[in-house]
Amino acid sequence: MEKVTVLGAGSWGTALSMVLAENGHDTLLWTNRAEQAREINEQHTNSQYINNIKLPENLKATTDLFVAANHGDTLVVAVPTKAIREVCSKLNDVLQKEKLFVHVSKGIEPDTLLRISEFMKETLKPELLSNLVVLSGPSHAEEVVLQHPTTVSAACENLQAAEKVQDLFMNHYFRVYTNDDVLVVEIGGALKNVIALAAGIIDGLQYGDNAKAALITRGLAEISRLGEKMGGNPLTFSGLTGMGDLIVTCTSVHSRNWRAGNMLGKGMKLQEVLDQMGMVVEGVRTTKAAYQLAQKYNVPMPITEQLYDVLFENKTPKEAVDILMGRVKKRENDSIKN
Secondary structure, three states: OOEEEEEOOOHHHHHHHHHHHHOOOEEEEEOOOHHHHHHHHHHOOEOOOEOOOOOOOOOEEEOOHHHHHOOOOEEEEOOOHHHHHHHHHHHHHHOOOOEEEEEOOOOEOOOOOOEHHHHHHHHOOHHHEEEEEEEEOOOOHHHHOOOOOEEEEEEOOOHHHHHHHHHHHOOOOEEEEEEOOHHHHHHHHHHHHHHHHHHHHHHHOOOHHHHHHHHHHHHHHHHHHHHHHOOOOHHHHHOHHHHHHHHHHHHOOOOHHHHHHHHHHOOOOHHHHHHHHOOOOHHHHHHHHHHHHHHHOOOOOHHHHHHHHHHHOOOOHHHHHHHHHOOOOOOHHHHHHO
16 A cells, blocks of 8 residues: 555546545545535535546545655646746645656646646756656546546656556556656647637537548647657657547547537637536636647648647637648648658
């Protein structure tokens, strides 16, 4: 049995806490909301994020960051991407010794264009960070809490650290592979949210399966182009954190990004969509970062560019699709490479 802390009691943090607790680990879940901590501890539910599911009775919650941070040797960071810097800064003030960090969020920081592992390492004091592992893959919280078969990847340059995380999480319904291509695992996990927004728009416009299949395929091509230009192995994109995550996020009603895109395709404005969702839609923020990365590395990313215009330049979804379909003719394999 290991002592593990999960920071962030949203749907994904709660689902991963359940996996750890069910694996017999002494798991502490941190939230900044006292009423949520009371509900988890007293009723063993987290009704705002996980409906009609009883949490393991050995899963405990706290609002005390000092207690949470120093509970065990492994810290799982499951807060929204935009909150990670702030949380890491606070951890610098309360951590008493180095920890194995696991981040499970997906995104790229706009403007700095840093991956999550990069800005976590930039923010955390080096003496507090033994290793940083990325846990990512096709994994909806709604299915994990029902113990539906799920497979993810634990990525770290230090494979021993990745194997430690593999051992913590792996069980009969939650399978974990290890990987050392951290760059592609993070890029794939972040940019699939951009393509999922576009897939939702296609469905909202009622353009059908042909259009969505083309979008997913060409979306993977432009993600792979960027990842390779940044120094990643393009073959990694055919795995769980590339193709796998892209498929599940673009085709499932559980996907927040797909749902947000679907509402945009039906004519709603972005702010209306975000207000109605009530949860973080990582793909909106990541679209801005992906657009900036495409410019920085001079990589053609036409789907990302059109989605950026829909989200931030008031272009209509139909106009964006028309522009994509009207581009100059190309050879398929050539356009994958450049």
